Amino acid sequence: MKEFIKLIEDEIKAAFKAAGFDEKYGSVTVSNRPDLCEFQCNGAMAAAKEYHKKPIDIATAVSEQLSDCSMFESVSAVMPGFLNLNVTGEAVATYANNMANTEGFGVEKAGNPRTVILDYGGPNVAKPLHVGHLRSAVIGESIKRLLRFMGHNVTGDIHMGDWGLQMGLIITELNERKPELVYFDDSYEGDYPKEAPFTISELEEIYPTASGKSKEDPAYKEKALLATAELQKGRRGYTALLEHILNVSVTDLKKNYDRLSVSFDLWKGERDADPFIPDMVEKMKADGFAYESDGALVVDVAEESDTKEIPPCMILKSDGAALYDTTDLATLIWRQNDYHPDQVAYVVDKRQELHFVQVFRCAKKTGIVPESCDLKFIGFGTMNGKDGKPFKTRDGGVMRLSSLLDEISEKMEAKIKEAGTMDDEEAKKTADIVALAAIKYGDLSNQPSKDYIFDVDRFISFEGNTGPYILYTIVRIKSIINKYIEAGNSMDDLTILTPDSDSAKSLLLSLTKFEGAVSGAAEEMLPNRLCAFIYELSNEINHFYHETRILAEEDEAKKKSYLAMLDLAKRVLEQSIDLLGFEAPEHM
RNA sequence: GUGGGCGUAGCGUAGCUGGAUAACGCAUCAGACUCCGACUCUGAAGACCACCGGUUCGAAUCCGGUCGUCCACACCA
Numbered sequence A: 001m002k003e004f005i006k007l008i009e010d011e012i013k014a015a016f017k018a019a020g021f022d023e024k025y026g027s028v029t030v031s032n033r034p035d036l037c038e039f040q041c042n043g044a045m046a047a048a049k050e051y052h053k054k055p056i057d058i059a060t061a062v063s064e065q066l067s068d069c070s071m072f073e074s075v076s077a078v079m080p081g082f083l084n085l086n087v088t089g090e091a092v093a094t095y096a097n098n099m100a101n102t103e104g105f106g107v108e109k110a111g112n113p114r115t116v117i118l119d120y121g122g123p124n125v126a127k128p129l130h131v132g133h134l135r136s137a138v139i140g141e142s143i144k145r146l147l148r149f150m151g152h153n154v155t156g157d158i159h160m161g162d163w164g165l166q167m168g169l170i171i172t173e174l175n176e177r178k179p180e181l182v183y184f185d186d187s188y189e190g191d192y193p194k195e196a197p198f199t200i201s202e203l204e205e206i207y208p209t210a211s212g213k214s215k216e217d218p219a220y221k222e223k224a225l226l227a228t229a230e231l232q233k234g235r236r237g238y239t240a241l242l243e244h245i246l247n248v249s250v251t252d253l254k255k256n257y258d259r260l261s262v263s264f265d266l267w268k269g270e271r272d273a274d275p276f277i278p279d280m281v282e283k284m285k286a287d288g289f290a291y292e293s294d295g296a297l298v299v300d301v302a303e304e305s306d307t308k309e310i311p312p313c314m315i316l317k318s319d320g321a322a323l324y325d326t327t328d329l330a331t332l333i334w335r336q337n338d339y340h341p342d343q344v345a346y347v348v349d350k351r352q353e354l355h356f357v358q359v360f361r362c363a364k365k366t367g368i369v370p371e372s373c374d375l376k377f378i379g380f381g382t383m384n385g386k387d388g389k390p391f392k393t394r395d396g397g398v399m400r401l402s403s404l405l406d407e408i409s410e411k412m413e414a415k416i417k418e419a420g421t422m423d424d425e426e427a428k429k430t431a432d433i434v435a436l437a438a439i440k441y442g443d444l445s446n447q448p449s450k451d452y453i454f455d456v457d458r459f460i461s462f463e464g465n466t467g468p469y470i471l472y473t474i475v476r477i478k479s480i481i482n483k484y485i486e487a488g489n490s491m492d493d494l495t496i497l498t499p500d501s502d503s504a505k506s507l508l509l510s511l512t513k514f515e516g517a518v519s520g521a522a523e524e525m526l527p528n529r530l531c532a533f534i535y536e537l538s539n540e541i542n543h544f545y546h547e548t549r550i551l552a553e554e555d556e557a558k559k560k561s562y563l564a565m566l567d568l569a570k571r572v573l574e575q576s577i578d579l580l581g582f583e584a585p586e587h588m
Numbered sequence B: 001g002u003g004g005g006c007g008u009a010g011c012g013u014a015g016c017u018g019g020a021u022a023a024c025g026c027a028u029c030a031g032a033c034u035c036c037g038a039c040u041c042u043g044a045a046g047a048c049c050a051c052c053g054g055u056u057c058g059a060a061u062c063c064g065g066u067c068g069u070c071c072a073c074a075c076c077a
Helices: A004-018 A043-051 A055-065 A089-101 A131-149 A165-177 A200-216 A218-233 A236-259 A270-286 A324-339 A350-365 A401-419 A424-444 A467-486 A502-511 A514-524 A527-547 A556-580
Strands: A028-030 A039-041 A072-078 A082-087 A115-119 A153-157 A290-293 A296-299 A313-316 A343-349 A374-380
Touching: A004 A028, A004 A039, A004 A043, A004 A055, A004 A082, A004 A089, A043 A055, A043 A082, A055 A072, A055 A082, A082 A089, A089 A502, A089 A556, A115 A131, A115 A324, A131 A153, A131 A343, A131 A374, A131 A401, A131 A424, A131 A514, A131 A527, A131 A556, A165 A200, A165 A218, A165 A236, A200 A218, A200 A236, A218 A236, A236 A401, A270 A290, A270 A296, A270 A313, A270 A324, A313 A324, A313 A350, A324 A350, A343 A350, A350 A374, A401 A424, A424 A467, A424 A527, A424 A556, A467 A527, A467 A556, A502 A527, A502 A556, A514 A527, A514 A556, A527 A556
Parallel strands: A115 A153, A115 A343, A343 A374
Antiparallel strands: A028 A039, A039 A082, A072 A082, A290 A296, A296 A313
């Protein structure tokens, strides 16, 4: 289905043409003066220059061409040259009925579906998820769903930090604590135990301890570096330990991401890139891209058009070890081999932008990735506390993601119990659903690239532009529909009639904007666009709801029409929040 | 120092490729409803869109400059 506004635009363009002007001036936007009209076209003012005519004369000429167009209730040319448009109720109702009866609300899939690898999540193995991981997961998940909805072929990869010094540190600390473990016995040749010699909570405590020690004690750090090197060379016992660390961590990570309704198709990590590094480095040398600088191996990525100095991309440290430039490049190798993506998009902290500029340039320059492949950096801003500074716990530490979720769920549960309309078990379940929506909506309704203030009390409020407000609107419609069905009625074969009030028409007009909102959000990779849409739609629903008695309406056809509108609105909202990555409960 | 982001009512934000009275929410004040499930709805008040200049018939939006603020600037990821 063509977007509603495009249908309008077609008419306007045809009118420009018929009046003797270029149809390029016929673009239509939603009115910024709702008190005057529903849609507007400003093209006459732009056309005035080319045709050396007064804008108002052009606008008038165009409007005359539209006098018998069935789509418009009114078309008027207004000084200095605006075209103010109002559509007929029939046109909107027809469009809404088509939406209701078409798969996916008639949203047209992307004309050229892309194969996309979406890199988001980025947790570190053996470290608990903290609030810094929230945005990548939440934004990435939504972008994945949006792109899929538009017909793109998306593979989500978590890209774990599971390689390098951090692993050496853990092994070293384990060795200190439990030297008797067979993993440290070089002469041991048997099978290693299936059971990991630690739990997730031990693991989460071991890493920071080890990290602290290595900063203070050079000898300790030396050991960790050695362990890292031996691990990377494939020492049997260490490899077995790494497997344990990964298993224990991944199990825990999955649990946490499940709770966020965030999932990944691939659980790959830096380690999976490691096998590709030696050949990659050799090829870069052989092709003359990589050279030695201060003992390190680097590739120049500066370009003439740069307004600042872009440092070279470092491939190997002076001690010969790989670093994150290296693994990110090598990761692109297997992604290229296995998927031949048209696009690889990274949802990462915007502070890493320079690093990705270097990696992207280096990948293109050295031919790891073909020119045709789009490498996209989706940098997100920092999550700040109410004081405007990075979000911390009360005592200034880094807050665990699970603690944050617990805290918000508890607050929500208390709120729900206060109303006292459901039993404890359901209250708890509902609280979890609403709390997640509150957090995700609070994040996604902001532009990804901007920093934002994480204000729990505002996010969990039922009022204003919040997740709970959206959910509440859905629940309210569900409740009406349920009542209707309980009375022995059916929701099949309902038709939306020509709107009989301003609020009904506004609601329908709002619904027609769905396609523009999703496709815009998907192509720009900006979920906040979709949030703005559902907020506006929710407002229209509540406005309509407030003015209209639905179940008490005596005219059967009207009542059915109202229900059809609400049902469509509900489905559109549910589809939208699914694309944002959360859901609505049955009751609130 | 170099480069980049940001600066819109008390607070939090929206303003897409420049267009008609700068939009929304919270908080404040005043009403309506209290019925289809804690709500919702209507209205009031609140902004020299950081500052200065330029382009244009027309700038929050584009271009320069100033100030403030945050961030990044090869051997940690």
